Amino acid sequence: MSSLHLAGATVNQTPLDWEGNFNHILQAIQKAKDQSVDLLCFPELSITGYGSEDLFLSYWYPKKALAYLKKALPFTKGITVCLGLPCRINQKVYNCMAVLENGKVLGFVPKQFLAIDGVHYECRWFTPWKAGLMTSLDFDGASVPFGDMIFEKKGLRYGFEICEDAWRGDARPGYRLKDRKVNLILNPSASHFAMGKSHQREILVTESSEALEAAYFYVNLLGNESGRMIFDGEVLFADKGELLYKNPLLSFKDYQLISFKYPLPKTLETPEKTATESKNEEFTAAVSLALFDYLRKSRSKGFVLSLSGGADSSTIAILVAEMVRRGILCLGTPLFLEKIHRSSDIDPKSSVKDITGKLLTTAYQGTKNSSADTFNSAKSLAESIGAVFNQWSIDEEVASYTRKIEAALGRKLEWEKDDIALQNIQARARSPIIWMLANINNSLLLSTSNRSEGDVGYTTMDGDTSGSISPIAAVSKDFILQWLRWAESTLGYEGLKEVNALQPTAELRPKERKQTDEEDLMPYPVLTAIEQLAIKDKRSPIDIYLNLKEELSLEPSILKSYIAKFFRLWSRNQWKRERLAPSFHLDEFNVDPKTWYRFPILSGGYQEELKEMENTEE
Template sequence: MPHVNIAGATLNQTPLDWEGNFDTIAQAIQKAKEVQVDVLCFPELSITGYGSEDLFLSYWYPKKALAYLRKILHLTKDITVCLGLPCRIKETLYNCMAILEDEKILGFVPKQFLAIDGVHYECRWFTPWKAGELTHFDVDGSSVPFGDQVFEKKGIRYGFEICEDAWRGSQRPGYRLRDRKVDLIFNPSASHFAMGKSEQREILVRESSKSLDAAYFYVNLLGNESGRMIFDGEILFASEGKIVIKNPLLSFQDFQLLRIPFSPEKTPDLPVYESRHDKNEEFTAAVSLALFDYLRKSRSKGFVLSLSGGADSSTIAVLVAEMVKRGINCLGTALFLRKIHRSEDIDPKSSLPDIVNKLLTTAYQSTRNSSPETLNSAKNLAESIGANFYHWSIDEEVAGYTAKIETALGRSLEWEQDDIALQNIQARARSPIIWMLANINQALLLSTSNRSEGDVGYATMDGDTSGSISPIAAVPKDFILQWLRWAENKLGYSGLQAVNALQPTAELRPLESRQTDEDDLMPYPILTAIERQAIRDRRSPVDTYLILKEELSLESSVLKRYIAKFFSLWSRNQWKRERLAPSFHLDEFNVDPKTWYRFPILSGGYRKELEEMENLLD
């Protein structure tokens, strides 16, 4: 009976870190040999990293990747290794898997379908391969098979679907592999993280193993590779319509290896994996790992955060604390500190709060419009997690800016006439001093905007939008509010009790005005409902209204007003979204024009479409 030990290895790689990427691959191969793996599959574009962007367009970059493939070749004695890299044939670049065995290249398999939706722009760099075609690729004078092909190891036939290949329904290569009687299909992927996506992959892998009449092995990249996209490092193996094994996701390790004995005649004698999914836990794990990778790959010394005591900044403070806790639990304190380049100035015997104190500096920057409740909320949270906490007033700075413009204009500024300017100057006055603290600490300044604010421009440019990275810009405010309650109860952050008792407010108008975010905008769940129709599903104002009229218990005039406000503010504030700090992709969609939704900076602002909505008869 044919039998092989197969394994998948997920990798946390970085574009242009050639030696670092090579070392991680080499360690994984060595580990595979130690546990007697016969065939080891790495993820898509594992040599270069998936997030190389327009580096793929250069001629030297694929050549460099091929040079490192030659180095890896020397590590493949007595093992078969499959790994991804870009390959250029004349003027055309392909996204390929290279199959190496006993220090020889058996062949290259190029990707047949390219991901071009959402965060993916593969057609900018690569060309899809045509099914059934086979040519040859010259490597050091040797002619290597290149194209649609299958391979054999110890009597077991195997082939590949590369990431997007598997999601193309009846066109997917897997059906042709089934016709070619393969026993095993590998799916090396660079599939970005999104809450709920792991469950979709489980369905794909489980159903593929049944419909393709072959065992199915899925291997994904790991970590915040190059700034925005996060990879969860998922490894899945399914046979006969059942998921047999799955690894823990979003690890802080450089790689994970999952080995399984395989025979086409018998399902491995392992318990069937029990699927469990929780979006709050997925969000927490993903942002914690993304912050860790962003910190270490940028070689920054820590984080600085303007902690207002409100929901957004409090969420980010807790996520940094979770980064430290989860990183230490996964790696141990000494290795965690070494990876973030702080092993020389932080004692590995330090307590968790003491390490958080060294890595997270917060400041409550009050004005006369700030309340004692938000000060108390910020201070208690910072103390509860161990963060360094400062408190200062910016009234003097605000007064100085205001006095200068009043002198120039020859009049006093009044709230009735100058509301937006008087609000914004407070947010902007906070920015220079918190940036100064970040520069002194050689730290990353964390921006606190969420997706709901990005939708409607409810943020001050060069104020609360200032930052090196915006960790929660891809999730809506109503998700944040429920997550904070979950974090208090499930993760044990008692310091969130005061935060969760507050109603979201910018605290930029005088306290007697009782300013709240939802009074300024609309209820957050309604904003999110409109956003999903308008942005995620790309519907017109009329269609958005007709759908939500059936879903929401609102008077027609109120719903129309909210929809008109959303579309008008969305159009007006595209320039803000163009300037927001880089953000992590976390949900099924986001509003970052770099990674999901492009929109013209200047437009007619849906005037005609909103007029059509207003004229609808109820």
């Protein structure tokens, strides 16, 4: 077997941006040619982007993808290129890898197993291919092999497992590739980002290289492709049970090319592996990149944020500042500004702090129930990162709404009788004015809801849920609280000192009532523990009680009351989750019904199941 120069190209693609996607592919091909690469593998659905949704069902979309495949052929002289695209045969659409070489298509390999869990709905668009089946596809006047096949390059036999194919245990195509004596298995993927997932991939790739007796090469998509899902652009290479290459993840670049010789020359050191990051670092890098892509792909001018001085809005402010810092570090200031369409009105010599001020506008919208502590926290944080800081009172608006309702009801509103309404009107009164500022600035309004609040509906519809994008809706409140401490100490954001000294509170009740979030709900670590079992693991109330009664230092009756509260609030607030702003998928699970967990808007609310739990012996 001869030495083969291998390369993987991660690409940040966008559905319907045909020319942009094609240019990323061509740039990567040219760079690979400049490095004398023999075989270049792109990720799954690299021509169209993975997030094309129901466009895959149309007749014209797969046809146009084939037209762009044809456009790529002249650029494959002297190199083998593997590209991902949808292909339609006999009214069915398949998720395929096309192998191009010297201006010709050698064949199409369709995916055999489809991802249908969590954020994936591939069975809606694609049909799984049957193992061992072969047919042909008429492409550009020629009959091209289509099906379960392998290829050869310089005496090296290679085949494909496309993303989900590799995760199907004993049924995976890799075992049949092993029987066919392949030397190399390529895994082009569109594997969504989640904190901690990279380690799982490392195990898969390393163990696969040993079990399948072949070198294993994994190449993933990159970036916030189409709004919700983030791809980390991971490239992994393993041989004989050893991980030999792992690249830096979550790059701001349009593409990355990673190349090396295989088999690895014994006289040379193996390719460098990057360290696996902590969840805090992964979260920061992922949201920073997602905000960057969302900003530039929506062609918005910046962000607007209602900055309360509390944990959630402060987290988002820091993440925008990190977007600027990391983007400039990766791309340089001129290219960063060009990418976000601001090169004409922002001086490329500006500092990170100055550029943050051009991109992030904040407002503290106080009431008579707001404290000096939260005002000072918001102001000092905004000033520390360079964000524009506005302040105003919404007491006049709240009073106007309240007077009108009191006149309609013929009575005064009272906290004892009208608590929720009096809280909600404050949150809702903030929404129209901050939306107005976002509209005037042609900016994205950032919603501040977190996953814990989404679980139990501890958020005001058309109030703090208002926004164009909800960056932290997929992570829990206790994660946010510890991340803020980490960001202050590790990232050096000293402006978080006052934020981290505060106890989380909505500040919607009069000050003498001393409102705190955890008194309204339950301790956040308890809420997260219940949520993990109820939503991620899909356990019943009684199962959760039996699991947690030994783990948590709580009286059984109190634990039961917390579990009952969670399920009652969860059930009655599904309608809110249906209306939350689009959010990024960041953790093992989320509660967005459009991407991960579907639940009926109307239901019996677990009444029978909660009774069963209540009657359980303590």
